[in-house]
Amino acid sequence: MSAVTQTTPAAAEAAPEREWRPPSYWPFVVPALVVVLAVIVFPWLFTIWMSLNQWKVGSPTTFVGLANYVRLPSDPRFVEAVGHTILYTALSVLLPLIFGTLAAVVFHAKFPGRGFLRGIFIMPMMATPVAIALVWTMMFHPQLGVLNYLLSLVGLPPQLWVFHPGTVIPSLVLVETWQWTPLVMLIVLGGLAAIPTEPYESAQIDGAGVWQMFRYITLPLITPFLFIAGMIRMIDAVKSFDIIFAITQGGPGSASETINLYLYSVAFIYYDLGYGSAIAVVFFLLIVAMAAMMLHLRQRTLWTEIGGGA
Amino acid sequence: MKNHPISRRALLAGTAAAGALSLTGFPARAEVQWKKYAGTKLEVILAKGPRGDNLQKYIKEFTELTGIQVESEQIPEQQQRQKAVIELASGKPSFDVIHLSYHVQKRQFEKGGWLADMSGYMKDPNLTAPDLVESDFSAAGLQYARNDKGQMLSLPWSVDYFILYYNKEMFQKKGVAVPKTFDEMVAAAEKLTDAKEGTFGFVGRGLRNANMTLWTNFFLNCGGEFLDGKGGILTDGPEAIEATKLYQTLLTKVAPPGVAGFNWMESMASFTQGRSAMWIDGVGWAPPLEDPAASRIVGKVGYTVVPAGPKGQYSATYGDGLGIAAACKNKEAAYLLCQWAVSKTQGARLLQAGGGVPFRNSVLNDPEIQKGVKMPKEWLQSVVDSAKISKLGLPVVIPVAEFRDLVGAALTSTLSGADPATELKKAHEQFRPILERSEKA
Secondary structure, three states, X not given: OHHHHHHHHHHHHHHXXXXXXXXXXXXXXXXXXXXXXXXHHHHHHHHHHHHOEEOEOOOOOEEOOOHHHHHHHHOHHHHHXXXXXXXXXXXXXXXXXXXXXXXXXXXXXXXXOHHHHHHHXXXXXXXXXXXXXXXXXXXXXXXXXXXXXXXXXXXXXXOOHHHOOOOHHHHHHHHHHHHHHHXXXXXXXXXXXXXXXXXXXXXXXXXXXXXXXXXXXXXHHHHHHXXXXXXXXXXXXXXXXXXXXXXXXXXXXXXXXXXXXXXXXXXXXXXXXXXXXXXHHHHHHHHHHHHXXXXXXXXXXXXXXXXXXX | OOOHHHHHXXXXXXXXXXXXXXXXXXXOOOOOOHHHHOOOEEEEEEEOOHHHHHHHHHHHHHHHHHOOEEEEEEEOHHHHXXXXXXXXXXXXXXXXXXXXXXXXXXXXXXXXXXXXXXXXXXXXXXXXXXXXXXXXXXXXXXXXXXXXXXXXXXXEEEEEEEEEEEEXXXXXXXXXXXXXXXXXXXXXXXXXXXXXXXXXXXXXXXXXXXXXXXXXXXXXXXXXXXXXXXXXXXXXXXXXXXXXXXXXXXXXXXXXXXXXXXXXXXXHHHHHXXXXXXXXXXXXXXHHHOOOOOXXXXXXXXXXXOOEEOOEXXXXXXXXXXXXXXXXXXXXXXXXXXXXXXOHHHHHHHHHHOOOEEOEHHHHOOHHHHHOOOOOHHHHHHHHXXXXXXXXXXXXXXXXXXXXXXXXXXXXHHHOOOXXXXXXXXXXXXXXXXXXXXXXX
């Protein structure tokens, strides 16, 4: 940033000496500008505009100012949905990160059949969420599902999985984790491949154990990659819709209704576009806030880990 | 009404003959000018399912009969509803004929003025075959299709009654009789439940929103009415509380664990695997229950009407119909299509395949058509009996979806032990302002 602010005054001084001509690059910018305005800026402005109106399909719209936003905090379903979204997101970021890192460490080691096994491991990622959701629904079935059968084999009592308000979110996260652990693994594998071998050699000479090497060498060096993976996971998880919708539709009751599902109901089932838009705006701000927090954390870790040397 | 016997005889022949051609065979009257609109093109938007399949499969016959070209698409129900509402509200829908769910959309469509009035066409002998008279539709069908002014805004297509499915083998094993009342049903379900064996007496929808279609059977039979005369909703009264207590008892004491999250699919799975002895749901599930590839209880399923409650015996009824968009430019041609789709021939095909139940009494009660039904006789009998005690299963209001979500969530919370009266009161208070807003707008 500082470099830019330094060069700008210099350019401004040089400009008056020559005759002013319209910049010749602008025709090349216009197409991109039009596209950005049409597909990003306009929909956003329109959403904000809708959120300021009482806008129900089939009835006339009236401008109501911030009334839709005022409704939000006193709407118990929305407040609950925020809680569910945060819990769901936190779990579906953490678990794939832990298991993905573990898997990456395992698959980083050289052993016969590694390529084949890696291929198998990333297969869940390629499946269509709605299709796997339907399969998992039947696997979760408390009477007929295979999961309870597996539990019974090791002597555990049957669980209700997605059919009980208390266990529905962890069970959904299980599906999410199953599907997206491979993605984290791929990213972390890339990170592991970039680590030089020298630190390990010297650590071995110093007598470090496997856990110490992981904790003090591997983990700090792959942290930037973990942040990337965490960010991608977070943005994906917070707007997760297909798996939840296909398995529980937000139920039982509204125990797994996230903001996204509630937003869908309000806008496309109740046709309350004004209120739905207000939820969308707040939801967007929430995502931006979470992303900003992650970026901030990343900056801090960069500074403490490698920023000092840069 | 007076020409009913004539039309009936002619139509019996009509089932044997190909398509609606037979409908033209009335020398004494003006004939339907089927070919008058030849060359017209129509767009139809259908909800995915057996009704849509039935229309698309035989649409060539309609084109041969009329020379009208029909483009149709089937879209999954929820998306179809969204698309239809958004396009109709825009005033320029891309379709001429629309397949609508009465129990969700009736009031909304009427308020929006989105459907064309068919009453005039129905009286025009150049447009309407003599057998198609309003009185041939069941009472529920007419209630759905007519607006406050008595105009026909659509033709009732297929009706969904709720019936009681039961597992005959399990009933025999425990020596239990088929219940005739709710009290008997609870007692039977208790006898049939054996938690250690993993078998249960009753299964049904517990999932929010979906569960309302089951609960209203209890509500209606406890004497409940959805609306008071002034359009206020009545789901927190003593009838609702009684119905909810019954719902709570059945789904917590004698139903499989996790039923709070069950929709029809999970319920059906439990029932077809012989793990639940009774199931109350829509009449359309007979084909999968009798399909050896999907069911372990083929030939062992009993079908009967929903047991009586303390204040009566009704079958909660839902249904769909075909309407013409008010903005359609070829309304007469569109009307011919609607008429053909609910014709006796098409209705017979639908009923015989088990894909739906026509609203028309002349189809349902025709012994020739009944003979061709592939499902068990008991199933057909339960349909015929349900038709006699049919009552609309949801209130005719605009925010049906909100109603189902809010009261449905209250029901689901009673399954984890919440008090029915408190939950219903809470749902009622949340829903009342929504309803008031919708009627004011």
